[in-house]
Amino acid sequence: RVAYVNGRYVPHREARVHVEDRGYQFADAVYEVIGVVNGRFLDEEPHLDRLDRSLKELRIAWPIARGALKLVLRETVRRNRVRNGLVYFQVSRGVARRDFGFPKRVRPSLVVTARATPPVSADPGPGVAVITVPDIRWKRVDIKTTGLLGGALGKQKAREQGAYEAWQVDNDGLVTEGTSSNAWIVTSAGELVTRPIGHEILAGITRQTVKKVAADLQLAVVERPFSVAEALAAREAFMTSATSFVTPIVRIDGKPVGDGRPGDVARRLRAEYLRAVSVAEPF
Numbered sequence: 001r002v003a004y005v006n007g008r009y010v011p012h013r014e015a016r017v018h019v020e021d022r023g024y025q026f027a028d029a030v031y032e033v034i035g036v037v038n039g040r041f042l043d044e045e046p047h048l049d050r051l052d053r054s055l056k057e058l059r060i061a062w063p064i065a066r067g068a069l070k071l072v073l074r075e076t077v078r079r080n081r082v083r084n085g086l087v088y089f090q091v092s093r094g095v096a097r098r099d100f101g102f103p104k105r106v107r108p109s110l111v112v113t114a115r116a117t118p119p120v121s122a123d124p125g126p127g128v129a130v131i132t133v134p135d136i137r138w139k140r141v142d143i144k145t146t147g148l149l150g151g152a153l154g155k156q157k158a159r160e161q162g163a164y165e166a167w168q169v170d171n172d173g174l175v176t177e178g179t180s181s182n183a184w185i186v187t188s189a190g191e192l193v194t195r196p197i198g199h200e201i202l203a204g205i206t207r208q209t210v211k212k213v214a215a216d217l218q219l220a221v222v223e224r225p226f227s228v229a230e231a232l233a234a235r236e237a238f239m240t241s242a243t244s245f246v247t248p249i250v251r252i253d254g255k256p257v258g259d260g261r262p263g264d265v266a267r268r269l270r271a272e273y274l275r276a277v278s279v280a281e282p283f
Protein backbone atom coordinates (compact mmCIF):
# COMPACT_ATOMS: atom_id res chain seq x y z
CA ARG A 1 0.00 0.00 0.00
CA VAL A 2 1.00 3.56 -0.71
CA ALA A 3 0.15 6.82 1.10
CA TYR A 4 0.53 10.40 -0.06
CA VAL A 5 2.20 12.65 2.53
CA ASN A 6 2.91 16.31 1.74
CA GLY A 7 3.90 15.90 -1.89
CA ARG A 8 5.33 12.37 -1.81
CA TYR A 9 3.99 8.90 -2.38
CA VAL A 10 5.55 6.64 0.25
CA PRO A 11 5.07 3.03 1.36
CA HIS A 12 2.08 3.03 3.74
CA ARG A 13 4.06 1.50 6.62
CA GLU A 14 6.62 4.29 6.39
CA ALA A 15 4.13 7.17 6.08
CA ARG A 16 4.79 9.70 8.90
CA VAL A 17 3.92 13.18 10.08
CA HIS A 18 5.95 15.15 12.64
CA VAL A 19 5.27 14.74 16.40
CA GLU A 20 4.51 18.47 16.58
CA ASP A 21 1.86 18.29 13.87
CA ARG A 22 -1.19 20.10 15.25
CA GLY A 23 -3.43 17.34 13.96
CA TYR A 24 -1.66 14.99 16.37
CA GLN A 25 -1.57 17.39 19.32
CA PHE A 26 -4.88 19.27 19.08
CA ALA A 27 -6.98 17.40 16.50
CA ASP A 28 -6.47 20.69 14.64
CA ALA A 29 -7.27 18.96 11.37
CA VAL A 30 -10.17 18.20 9.07
CA TYR A 31 -10.81 15.22 6.84
CA GLU A 32 -13.06 13.65 4.23
CA VAL A 33 -13.87 10.10 3.15
CA ILE A 34 -15.12 9.45 -0.38
CA GLY A 35 -16.54 6.08 -1.39
CA VAL A 36 -15.11 4.43 -4.51
CA VAL A 37 -17.43 2.05 -6.33
CA ASN A 38 -16.44 0.33 -9.57
CA GLY A 39 -13.59 2.79 -9.88
CA ARG A 40 -15.86 5.82 -9.54
CA PHE A 41 -15.77 8.46 -6.81
CA LEU A 42 -19.18 8.98 -5.19
CA ASP A 43 -20.25 12.61 -4.82
CA GLU A 44 -16.69 13.93 -5.15
CA GLU A 45 -17.58 17.61 -5.63
CA PRO A 46 -19.89 17.84 -2.58
CA HIS A 47 -17.17 16.21 -0.45
CA LEU A 48 -14.63 18.79 -1.67
CA ASP A 49 -17.16 21.57 -1.01
CA ARG A 50 -17.56 20.30 2.55
CA LEU A 51 -13.77 20.16 2.99
CA ASP A 52 -13.64 23.78 1.85
CA ARG A 53 -16.24 24.73 4.45
CA SER A 54 -14.45 22.84 7.25
CA LEU A 55 -11.15 24.52 6.33
CA LYS A 56 -12.78 27.97 6.26
CA GLU A 57 -14.44 27.44 9.66
CA LEU A 58 -11.00 26.71 11.15
CA ARG A 59 -9.11 29.24 8.99
CA ILE A 60 -6.80 26.57 7.58
CA ALA A 61 -5.57 27.20 4.02
CA TRP A 62 -5.96 24.62 1.25
CA PRO A 63 -2.66 22.67 1.26
CA ILE A 64 -2.73 22.40 -2.55
CA ALA A 65 -5.25 23.64 -5.12
CA ARG A 66 -8.55 21.80 -5.45
CA GLY A 67 -7.69 20.54 -8.93
CA ALA A 68 -4.31 19.25 -7.74
CA LEU A 69 -6.00 17.50 -4.80
CA LYS A 70 -8.35 15.73 -7.21
CA LEU A 71 -5.34 14.43 -9.12
CA VAL A 72 -3.69 13.23 -5.90
CA LEU A 73 -6.90 11.42 -4.84
CA ARG A 74 -7.03 9.63 -8.20
CA GLU A 75 -3.33 8.78 -8.14
CA THR A 76 -3.55 7.40 -4.59
CA VAL A 77 -6.53 5.24 -5.55
CA ARG A 78 -4.71 4.07 -8.68
CA ARG A 79 -1.46 3.22 -6.91
CA ASN A 80 -3.39 1.19 -4.34
CA ARG A 81 -5.39 -0.60 -7.06
CA VAL A 82 -8.69 0.29 -5.38
CA ARG A 83 -11.77 -0.35 -7.52
CA ASN A 84 -14.09 -0.63 -4.56
CA GLY A 85 -13.25 1.01 -1.29
CA LEU A 86 -12.60 4.49 -0.01
CA VAL A 87 -10.16 7.34 -0.21
CA TYR A 88 -9.33 9.20 3.03
CA PHE A 89 -7.74 12.64 3.07
CA GLN A 90 -6.79 14.83 5.99
CA VAL A 91 -5.54 18.39 6.23
CA SER A 92 -4.00 19.63 9.48
CA ARG A 93 -2.97 23.17 10.30
CA GLY A 94 0.62 21.97 10.11
CA VAL A 95 3.72 21.56 12.27
CA ALA A 96 4.58 24.18 14.90
CA ARG A 97 5.93 24.44 18.46
CA ARG A 98 3.08 23.37 20.76
CA ASP A 99 0.91 26.37 21.66
CA PHE A 100 -2.89 26.61 21.79
CA GLY A 101 -3.07 29.73 19.59
CA PHE A 102 -2.59 29.47 15.85
CA PRO A 103 1.05 29.61 14.70
CA LYS A 104 1.97 32.58 12.48
CA ARG A 105 3.79 30.90 9.63
CA VAL A 106 2.71 27.32 9.08
CA ARG A 107 2.10 25.14 6.06
CA PRO A 108 -0.91 22.78 6.26
CA SER A 109 -0.14 19.04 6.14
CA LEU A 110 -1.96 16.83 3.63
CA VAL A 111 -2.21 13.07 3.97
CA VAL A 112 -4.12 10.79 1.57
CA THR A 113 -4.70 7.03 1.92
CA ALA A 114 -6.91 4.59 0.03
CA ARG A 115 -8.23 1.21 1.03
CA ALA A 116 -10.16 -1.53 -0.76
CA THR A 117 -13.40 -2.99 0.60
CA PRO A 118 -15.60 -5.83 -0.69
CA PRO A 119 -17.80 -4.80 -3.65
CA VAL A 120 -21.08 -3.19 -2.67
CA SER A 121 -24.43 -4.88 -3.17
CA ALA A 122 -27.88 -3.32 -3.62
CA ASP A 123 -29.11 -6.06 -1.29
CA PRO A 124 -28.78 -4.67 2.25
CA GLY A 125 -28.48 -8.09 3.91
CA PRO A 126 -30.14 -8.60 7.29
CA GLY A 127 -29.71 -5.03 8.52
CA VAL A 128 -27.79 -3.87 11.60
CA ALA A 129 -28.31 -3.20 15.31
CA VAL A 130 -27.65 0.14 17.01
CA ILE A 131 -27.40 1.09 20.66
CA THR A 132 -28.07 4.57 22.04
CA VAL A 133 -25.50 6.59 24.01
CA PRO A 134 -25.41 10.16 25.33
CA ASP A 135 -23.92 12.58 22.81
CA ILE A 136 -20.75 13.68 24.61
CA ARG A 137 -19.07 15.33 21.60
CA TRP A 138 -18.09 19.00 21.34
CA LYS A 139 -20.61 21.57 20.10
CA ARG A 140 -19.34 22.00 16.50
CA VAL A 141 -19.56 18.52 15.02
CA ASP A 142 -20.74 20.15 11.77
CA ILE A 143 -17.02 20.79 11.17
CA LYS A 144 -15.51 17.47 10.06
CA THR A 145 -12.48 17.51 12.37
CA THR A 146 -10.34 14.58 13.44
CA GLY A 147 -11.46 15.23 17.05
CA LEU A 148 -13.45 11.99 17.05
CA LEU A 149 -12.96 10.59 20.56
CA GLY A 150 -16.62 11.04 21.57
CA GLY A 151 -17.73 9.04 18.56
CA ALA A 152 -14.94 6.48 19.04
CA LEU A 153 -16.14 5.76 22.59
CA GLY A 154 -19.70 5.32 21.33
CA LYS A 155 -18.64 3.01 18.49
CA GLN A 156 -16.53 0.90 20.85
CA LYS A 157 -19.48 0.50 23.24
CA ALA A 158 -21.64 -0.57 20.30
CA ARG A 159 -19.07 -3.19 19.25
CA GLU A 160 -18.79 -4.53 22.80
CA GLN A 161 -22.57 -5.01 22.78
CA GLY A 162 -22.60 -6.69 19.40
CA ALA A 163 -24.08 -3.65 17.63
CA TYR A 164 -22.84 -1.97 14.46
CA GLU A 165 -23.39 1.68 15.34
CA ALA A 166 -24.26 3.93 18.28
CA TRP A 167 -26.93 6.59 17.95
CA GLN A 168 -25.98 9.62 20.01
CA VAL A 169 -28.73 11.30 22.01
CA ASP A 170 -28.79 14.96 23.10
CA ASN A 171 -29.87 16.31 26.52
CA ASP A 172 -33.49 16.54 25.33
CA GLY A 173 -33.60 12.82 24.52
CA LEU A 174 -33.44 13.47 20.78
CA VAL A 175 -31.17 11.53 18.45
CA THR A 176 -28.45 13.68 16.87
CA GLU A 177 -26.72 11.14 14.60
CA GLY A 178 -24.63 7.96 14.58
CA THR A 179 -20.93 8.08 15.44
CA SER A 180 -20.08 7.96 11.72
CA SER A 181 -23.46 8.13 10.02
CA ASN A 182 -26.67 10.14 9.85
CA ALA A 183 -29.83 8.71 11.43
CA TRP A 184 -33.23 8.31 9.79
CA ILE A 185 -36.63 6.79 10.59
CA VAL A 186 -39.73 6.09 8.52
CA THR A 187 -42.89 6.90 10.49
CA SER A 188 -46.11 4.90 10.38
CA ALA A 189 -47.44 7.69 8.15
CA GLY A 190 -44.65 6.85 5.69
CA GLU A 191 -42.67 10.04 6.23
CA LEU A 192 -38.87 9.96 6.25
CA VAL A 193 -37.56 11.87 9.24
CA THR A 194 -33.99 13.03 9.79
CA ARG A 195 -32.52 15.76 11.95
CA PRO A 196 -32.06 19.15 10.27
CA ILE A 197 -28.58 20.47 9.53
CA GLY A 198 -27.09 22.48 12.40
CA HIS A 199 -24.05 22.52 14.67
CA GLU A 200 -25.21 19.26 16.34
CA ILE A 201 -24.71 16.97 13.32
CA LEU A 202 -22.43 16.57 10.35
CA ALA A 203 -24.13 17.54 7.09
CA GLY A 204 -23.71 14.10 5.53
CA ILE A 205 -23.13 14.05 1.79
CA THR A 206 -24.97 10.72 1.55
CA ARG A 207 -27.82 12.26 3.59
CA GLN A 208 -28.04 15.04 0.99
CA THR A 209 -28.01 12.68 -1.98
CA VAL A 210 -30.54 10.34 -0.34
CA LYS A 211 -32.84 13.33 0.18
CA LYS A 212 -32.78 13.90 -3.60
CA VAL A 213 -33.31 10.20 -4.30
CA ALA A 214 -36.29 10.19 -1.90
CA ALA A 215 -37.78 13.18 -3.72
CA ASP A 216 -37.38 11.32 -7.04
CA LEU A 217 -39.26 8.38 -5.50
CA GLN A 218 -41.93 10.84 -4.28
CA LEU A 219 -41.25 9.99 -0.66
CA ALA A 220 -41.87 12.78 1.84
CA VAL A 221 -38.82 13.89 3.83
CA VAL A 222 -39.36 15.88 7.03
CA GLU A 223 -36.31 17.41 8.70
CA ARG A 224 -36.91 17.45 12.43
CA PRO A 225 -35.35 15.80 15.46
CA PHE A 226 -36.85 12.51 16.70
CA SER A 227 -36.63 10.67 20.02
CA VAL A 228 -35.49 7.10 20.70
CA ALA A 229 -39.09 6.20 21.67
CA GLU A 230 -40.31 7.52 18.32
CA ALA A 231 -37.64 5.50 16.51
CA LEU A 232 -38.75 2.35 18.36
CA ALA A 233 -42.35 3.00 17.30
CA ALA A 234 -41.31 3.73 13.70
CA ARG A 235 -41.95 1.44 10.75
CA GLU A 236 -38.29 1.51 9.73
CA ALA A 237 -34.96 3.01 10.67
CA PHE A 238 -31.79 3.35 8.64
CA MET A 239 -28.41 5.08 8.52
CA THR A 240 -26.53 6.84 5.73
CA SER A 241 -22.81 7.41 5.19
CA ALA A 242 -20.23 7.39 2.41
CA THR A 243 -19.14 3.87 3.31
CA SER A 244 -22.44 2.29 4.44
CA PHE A 245 -24.60 4.01 1.74
CA VAL A 246 -28.14 3.30 3.03
CA THR A 247 -28.10 0.55 5.68
CA PRO A 248 -31.30 -0.62 7.38
CA ILE A 249 -31.37 -0.63 11.19
CA VAL A 250 -33.41 -3.52 12.58
CA ARG A 251 -32.74 -3.24 16.34
CA ILE A 252 -32.32 -0.31 18.70
CA ASP A 253 -31.04 -1.11 22.21
CA GLY A 254 -31.98 -4.75 21.63
CA LYS A 255 -35.61 -4.00 20.64
CA PRO A 256 -36.86 -4.67 17.10
CA VAL A 257 -37.75 -1.83 14.74
CA GLY A 258 -40.93 -2.71 12.82
CA ASP A 259 -40.89 -6.44 12.18
CA GLY A 260 -37.14 -6.62 12.87
CA ARG A 261 -36.26 -6.94 9.20
CA PRO A 262 -35.03 -4.35 6.67
CA GLY A 263 -37.96 -2.23 5.51
CA ASP A 264 -39.13 -1.53 1.97
CA VAL A 265 -38.26 2.16 2.05
CA ALA A 266 -34.66 1.56 3.13
CA ARG A 267 -34.31 -1.20 0.53
CA ARG A 268 -35.62 1.01 -2.25
CA LEU A 269 -33.50 3.96 -1.18
CA ARG A 270 -30.35 1.84 -1.08
CA ALA A 271 -30.99 0.40 -4.54
CA GLU A 272 -31.98 3.80 -5.99
CA TYR A 273 -29.04 5.55 -4.34
CA LEU A 274 -26.60 3.05 -5.82
CA ARG A 275 -28.32 3.37 -9.18
CA ALA A 276 -28.18 7.15 -8.96
CA VAL A 277 -24.44 6.88 -8.49
CA SER A 278 -24.54 4.28 -11.32
CA VAL A 279 -23.22 1.24 -9.60
CA ALA A 280 -26.00 -1.15 -8.67
CA GLU A 281 -26.50 -4.50 -10.31
CA PRO A 282 -29.35 -4.32 -12.83
CA PHE A 283 -32.65 -4.83 -11.04
Ligand code: PLP
Nearest residue numbers: 180181182202204205206241242
Ligand atom coordinates in the same frame (compact mmCIF):
# COMPACT_ATOMS: atom_id res chain seq x y z
N1 PLP B 1 -22.07 11.92 10.79
C1 PLP B 1 -20.82 11.71 11.22
C2 PLP B 1 -20.47 12.07 12.62
C3 PLP B 1 -19.86 11.15 10.36
O1 PLP B 1 -18.60 10.95 10.79
C4 PLP B 1 -20.24 10.80 9.04
C5 PLP B 1 -19.27 10.21 8.09
O2 PLP B 1 -18.30 9.61 8.44
C6 PLP B 1 -21.56 11.02 8.63
C7 PLP B 1 -22.44 11.60 9.52
C8 PLP B 1 -22.01 10.68 7.24
O3 PLP B 1 -21.51 11.62 6.33
P1 PLP B 1 -21.23 11.23 4.80
O4 PLP B 1 -22.54 10.78 4.23
O5 PLP B 1 -20.76 12.49 4.19
O6 PLP B 1 -20.22 10.14 4.81
